[in-house]
Amino acid sequence: MALAAIGVLALCKTGTPLLARQTTKTASTAEIQAVEAPASPHELLMSARRLFEDGKFGKSVKLCRRITHQFPQSSEAPAALEMRGEAHMHQRRFQLAFRALQKLMDKYPSYPNFENAIALEFQLAQRLAAGERNYFFGKIPGLKDREFAIRVFQHIVDRAPYSPQAPRALLQIANLGVKTKDPVVAIGALEQLIDEYAATEDAPRAYLLLAQVYSGMSPGPAYDQRAVENAINCFREFLLLHGDSPLAEEAEKKLAAMKNLLSANKLSVGDFYLRNRKSPNAAAIYYKSIIESAPNSPAALCAQERLGKIRALDSRGSAQHALDMN
Secondary structure: OHHHHHHHHHHHHHOOOHHHHHHHHHHHHHHHHHHHOOOOHHHHHHHHHHHHHOOOHHHHHHHHHHHHHHOOOOOHHHHHHHHHHHHHHHOOOHHHHHHHHHHHHHHOOOOOOHHHHHHHHHHHHHHHHOOOOOEEOOOEEOOOOHHHHHHHHHHHHHHOOOOOHHHHHHHHHHHHHHHOOOHHHHHHHHHHHHHHOOOOOOHHHHHHHHHHHHHHOOOOOOOOOHHHHHHHHHHHHHHHHOOOOOOHHHHHHHHHHHHHHHHHHHHHHHHHHHHOOOOHHHHHHHHHHHHHHOOOOHHHHHHHHHHHHHHHOOOOOOHHHHOOOO
16 A cells, blocks of 8 residues: 555656656666667677667767676677778768777778678768868868868778779779879879779779879960870870770860860960071971871871971071961
8 A cells, every 4th residue: 555655656746657757767777777688799709780870879889898897808899990990981970980999990800790890981981072071079060171081092002902992992082183183192192093992993994094084284285294194105005905995985075175276385385486486497397296196187287288388498498487477
């Protein structure tokens, strides 16, 4: 009777049946015990997995940290790091996710599910490259950090050079280099991809992207054209090695455009020798080079005209009068 009276009194005061409150309290205690009670790394990992599946990522991370701290030599330690990295990704705490996956790949290279860890880190890098922000404490958004994405992609290349993700990571680094207007980063990644992963399906795109990066470095026909020459070499190598590629037609058009740009540069150099240096012989060398390398270019037509005027000069004529252009 006394217990019943206490129950009624509790119901009146709180509006919640005593049995329900006892059940809630019991569930809360069980959850705490799931975090604290298991002693073996296997039991801890199973508890962490249950919490992860329930969406309780913070508590799952705590258990994973306990495993790696107390049982670093156990077979569960790398699995705990993988789960911890994935949990942090759900929380959008990308820096912490990278630290966990970085530690896993650096410290446990013989982990049976190593490929899964690589795929998870690649997914992390892709999210960063797409512009997702790191959240500090899971609540405060940081700035977009594509340099961080490059660092994550590069870690994949360094730690898993024989994985299928390695050439893809290099291509992603190159794309980020283009986006951030850093041709040095883009060129370094593309040259590594071409040198070390020539047989992969990413190599043809690497050739084209490398040529585009070089071509974008030229400010115009009046300037040094070493970058354009490098672009032309890339297009030629691509057509030689991958002439049957669906991208071959695009490469041929861009190669013609680069040849036209280089021819325009040679034309301006030839005109300089003809006008300023009064040296028609030197100018003729550049004009002939244009006709040989790009006979169908607009510059070739101008070069032929200039060569005709140079030939028409007599020995006493002035080179300045030989160039009468509008």
